[in-house]
Amino acid sequence: MTEKEYKLCVDNFADAVLRFLVKNTKDMDSAKDILQDTFVKLWEKKEGVDFLKAKSYIFTTAYHTMINDIKYNAQKDSLTFSQTTDKNKYSDLKDVLNEALDRLPKVQKATILLRDYEGYAYKEIAEILSLTEENVKINIFRARVKLKDYIGSIDRII
């Protein structure tokens, strides 16, 4: 990858990676630190990274930097999925989905974000997260069932 291509990567992927990191870490400062770290790594390795695979490289690096991050590790997967906050404060489906997303286990969250935000194929997600393709599918399936569950429970309340 050339310096020019590196700059294209920054222009095109920095926002997307930041969104992915913010959703996963729930912390803008950590997300920015990890993002910067990721791009430093990309800059250092740019000669060895194929521009066509740069986006996957960036997401892979960001994800693995994140799971080594102390704050991210301190987060616990929520054991109970629903019914702890006042759901009436959400006015539209998007807010509800965001709230539901926060309640997913970490790996399900990372998986479904790559699928829905970035449109990655299951195989690519598997490569980025170091999972098997089957595992990715299981996580996506479970995540969507939980999202549906959560929204369903709100429907009953509203």
Place this chain on the structure above:
Amino acid sequence: MITKDNYQAYLLDFLEGNLSSENKRELELFLEKNPQFADELKAYDESLFLSPDLGIKFEDKESLMHKKRFIFPIWAKYSSSAAVILLLIGFSFTLFLNPYSETNITIDSPIAQNTSKPIIIEENITEEPQQENLIEKMKNTSFPSKEAQTTTPKVVSQTQTEPKANDIIIEKEPRIILSNSLVVYEVDNLISYTVEDDWKADKVYEVDNLIVYKDNTNSYLSPYMKNKHVANLANKIEDRVDKTQDSFNNALAYIQENINNNPFSKNKPK
């Protein structure tokens, strides 16, 4: 093979129309046997797609562009102190070592006179010689003699890695033989060393502190030394260390033992 652990992957493929007819049959069989999972097909809602929050943007893209400016990665925060130390070391080179780098320090030079103090290693020496005596002695001492030098080939063969008895001429000079061609000796806190090939009575290289140090696999000259003589010696040491591992280790142990807590320093001439 569909199991309770992976059936959801097949459900997903089925819902997305990606299941082969063979796998479809297998899935139907599995759900017949395990009807409790069939409901999950209804629970899955493809329409629940998450859309990214486009309001989240990384504003400071310039900071990632590496325009001569480098972002400190997380790890670098902790290595900055190491960098400062390296800078200080580099500075001390220029300050203390460069003046000597182009000049051979002779025994008669004021520097040598001021710094060369006798360290007595041989146990049979109990009296400390006066400084003048030492210098006189060093002048007169037959360091590996010129005859020896002329007979010693420039390229030392492997058979010569152990010092020969008649190579060690200076009985009372504190020194450590690293090999037959590399000699280390200590003068007060200054450790001096030379290669016999280059060793003449009027040519002594003195460098403060540790000469050789060793990590798990390699031996190095001290990073505190940098001049052209040391560079020459470094090559020679590294060539020879493997061949003379034991004597090298002994010398190293001796240096390490003495460098910080020099038992002879109390003998310093007033």
